[in-house]
Amino acid sequence: MLHTQAQQPKTDSLKAILLHAPADTTRVNLLIDLARELYRAGSFQPSLQKAKEARLLAEQLDFTKGVGSAWLVSGYAYIRKSEYDSALLEFSHAKQIFETIGYTVGLARTHNFIGQAYELQSDYDEALRNYTISVDLFKTTSEQEGLASVLNSMGINYYYRGSYEIALDYYFQSLKISEAIHSDRLIGSTLNNIGVVYQQLEQPNEALHYYKRYLEHMQRSKNKATIAFANTNVGGILTVLKRYTEAQEYLDKALLVQQEINERRGLVFTLCFLGDIYRAQNKTAQAEKNYMRALQIANEIQDQELTINPTSGLSQLYIAQHRFNEAESYLAQWKDVTDKLGTKGWLEKNYLVRSRLDSARGNYKDAYVSYKRYAFLKDSLFDQRKSQQVAVVRGLYEAEKKDKEIQRLNDAKKLDELRHTNDRKLLITAIGIFMLVVSGMLYWLRHKTKTSTLLMLQKEEISKANEEMQALLEKIEQQNQILAAKNESLEDLHLEKDGMIGVVAHDLRSPLSKVVGLASVIELTGPLNDEQKDLLGRMRGVCDDGNALIRDLMEINKIEDPNQEVRVEEIDVRNFIEEAISNYSVPLKQKQLTLKCNYEIEPEAYLTMDPVCLVRILDNLLTNSIKFSPIGKSIFITVTSDTKNFTIAIQDQGPGFHPNDLPHLFKKFKKLSARPTAGEGSTGLGLSIVKALVTKSRGEISVESEWGKGATFTLRFPIVATNTVDA
Structure with a gap:
């Protein structure tokens, strides 16, 4: 569960100061600070009341900046209440005021908050557009905390898009700034979000490390909402690790606080994690109760993405109970949401659970099809995420492969020519020997009186010719062995090259992803002209093309493998x-x-x-x-x-x-x-x-x-x- 803020409440001290504060701009700022601390503590309605009080006083004093800040605070209180339309309306008032008076920091904060409102409604493109504007504005000021905050928001955006390496880059940028300015709020938020990425990358122990660091950080703040939030995430990852007793201790702590302060988004996650624990322990009634309550809350706040967690849990629970029609219904709801939001990670899991349902029903053919789709999508997402290049390497390999093939053919041709040459020599030698033998016999018949010495010389010549013929035969055999060895070597080389493609493709994917990340970092360095923006767009396009080519090359290489099994x-x-x-x-x-x-x-x-x-x-x-x-x-x-x-x-x-x-x-x-x-x-x-x-x-x-x-x-x-x- 991603987090965007956390800070030590100062409500008591602010209330004490306000008791003696005069009705001037100082009082407006104190009221705004108090409203901010109240929504961070989960007291949303009191926060809205203080923000309204600040706005009315600022209007009386003609304190325009204070009016805009009050609208901004009330907007974020509505975000925390999951009332996003109301939040966007408040932010629009703040934006108009800050644009009128030229207050850059206030305008940058407003765009950051607008981005968060859109992101919570799963409109990631509009969210990223506002984050980018916010970064550009913050970079024209000395406001480092605001810059760190929006970098954290951009990391969240890329996380939702599945670009985990880019998300980590933004998180670590945010963490570096946050530590430099000693912002406990942002340090905690970023530690949590880094843990979320590691959890998604299926490194639960690494995720637990960051979640516990986040919890320790928040416990020093004594902020109820953020401590509950941290307990939920620690409990959730312990559930993944099947350490259920420890997990339930953390989740029960979170549940009590979230119910007390009506933190509904956090409640959904906590209830679902508890449902997962009860399901693992075969406490089906308690699991169903938690999932149903979580789904009800998600529907009440009209957050489609939040409904995925409880519908997923209910589907799996009902499959285990052989309540197949109900499982089918929730699986369909789950898939509808993933199709609308385009969340392929959840679609991957949907296919897996669908396979389990079909298998439980005895529909093994359908189960196999669903599982194959799950496996295919899982491989596809892995390739996209780590994602993605080998165009140049494959081109070089193909060129080298062709050169080797030409060389092999040339070698074969030369050997063939040598073989034919040797055959001709052998034939000529055989004919010569035959003629020599015939001549010797004729000579012997005609010259019976010749001495035995001449006959011995003829025998030696015949013996020598036989030895030469045997040497030629051995040479031909040797050449044939060399040719066979070269063919075997070439076959091994082909196999080695095929293996190399997979290794090189895997190793080069990360640099391509980093190119995309660096392009995003370049955008953060300051305002860019149209030509620079165009060049960055082309860089991303080239990386996307490289990723697609890698995927296709790996696929056709696999298809063309004669040993690849086809299952029908x-x-x-x-x-x-x-x-x-x-x-x-x-x-x-x-x-x-x-x-x-x-x-x-x-x-x-x-x-x-x-x-x-x-x-x-x-x-x-x-x-x-x-x-x-x-x-x-x-x-x-x-x-x-x-x-x-x-x-x-x-x-x-x-x-x-x-x-x-x-x-x-x-x-x-x-x-x-x-x-x-x-x-x-x-x-x-x-x-x-x-x-x-x-x-x-x-x-x-x-x-x-x-x-x-x-x-x-x-x-x-x-x-x-x-x-x-x-x-």
């Missing part, structure tokens, strides 16, 4: 395709595209093949159709079958392919004439991956296209007969 099963074609295309609702909506499906098959027609291969084939072809389709057009999927084949046709209304492109469609690294309609990238490997997968699945793929009038890809997969027994 029966697939319900209609349900499978409907499930696959459900993942494209967002990109279709963004480009205002219509996807129409026509099934000319039996309601329960089954295709026998690897479901993962089919998912990848459909993903590549549908992604291309969306990528190259102009706004407002349609995409058509037609599924038919006959006695021999299933046929799936995917037709779009994009630019199609130029006649010169058609012979090269399925070749690697071929850039074609058509260009994406919304600036999307292309690695030149997508169709070669599709071709390899179709071939591996014993299918066929063809394309029909007229330049300027779209394209139709047709897949044909053989129907494998299966033996059935009537019950």
Whole structure:
């Protein structure tokens, strides 16, 4: 659970000072400080009352800066109450006032708080836009605490986007500034958020270390809200580590305080962690009660992301109890939210739990399909996160591989020539020997009277010729052994290179991610002109293209491995395709595209093949159709079958392919004439991956296209007969 603030309350001392403070600007500032400390302590309604009192007094005194600050404080109190629309309204008043009087620090703080309000509503792009404005404004001032605060907020934003390394960079920037200015509030917040990242990276012991440091920091502040918050996170990570007794002690402490001060967001997390503990201990009634209460609170504050935690817990609880219909209902709610928010990490877990539900029901085929989707998405997210490059290395490798292949062919040619040369020499030698023998015999017949010395000389020549022939035979055998050894060495080299691709790709992903992080850091160095912003955008684009190419290279390298196992099963074609295309609702909506499906098959027609291969084939072809389709057009999927084949046709209304492109469609690294309609990238490997997968699945793929009038890809997969027994 991420945290954005924590500070030692000073309410008692501020109240004491206010008893004797005159009705002037000093009193306004004291009231604002008191309102701020009250919302940090979880006393939201008293905070709003003091903020209003400060605003009214500031208006009487014509103290414009005080009016804006009062609006700002009341807005953040509404954030803590999870009333985000009210918060944004208050912030808009503060922003207008600070812009009018040119108060840069106040304006920077306002944009930071606006960003937090949008982030809590899962509008991460709008949040990041406001954070960036805030950083630019703070950098024109000497306000270091405000800068550290917004850097922390940007770290949270990138965490939600799944860019964990970038998030850590921002957190450590914030921590460095916070420690330099001795800001206990920000030091604590950042320690907590670093722990959250390590938890997401599945390093629970490292996360526990930072959470406990955060808790120790907050205990010195004596702030109820933040101590409860810290206890929740320590209890949560101890739950992950299955140290349930310790976890419950921390969570019970947090629950008492959160109920007392009505900290509803914290309550949701605490209740869910307690539900997880009770579920692990088979205390199902208590687990269900906690999950249900958490879900009710999340719905009351209209926070969709918060509903994921309790619906996830309820789904798993009901599966264990064999209450499958209820589990199905909460799984569907969970997936709806992940689809709307685009949170792939939660979608990954949804597929895993879905697999467990199908397995518990005995639907092992569906369970296997869901698990394969979980595994595929998990691998995909890992690649994206660590993410992402090998374009140059792969290019160098391919060039080196071609050079080695040419050298191998040249060596083979030379050896072949040598072999033929040796064969000719052997033949000539044999003929010579034969002629010599014949001549000797004729000579012997004609010259019987010759001395035995001449005969011995002839025998020696024959012996010498035989030795030469044997030497030639041994040399040929030696050359053949050398050729075999070189072929084996080349095969080992190919295997070594394939392994190297994976290692190098993994090792180079981190630098690419750091390039993206450094680009973001450059933006923080000060106002940039349009050319500089354009260059940074291009840097990110190049990194994204590199990441995509790495992913495709690794995939095709894996597909082309002859030892890669293909696992087949029966697939319900209609349900499978409907499930696959459900993942494209967002990109279709963004480009205002219509996807129409026509099934000319039996309601329960089954295709026998690897479901993962089919998912990848459909993903590549549908992604291309969306990528190259102009706004407002349609995409058509037609599924038919006959006695021999299933046929799936995917037709779009994009630019199609130029006649010169058609012979090269399925070749690697071929850039074609058509260009994406919304600036999307292309690695030149997508169709070669599709071709390899179709071939591996014993299918066929063809394309029909007229330049300027779209394209139709047709897949044909053989129907494998299966033996059935009537019950």
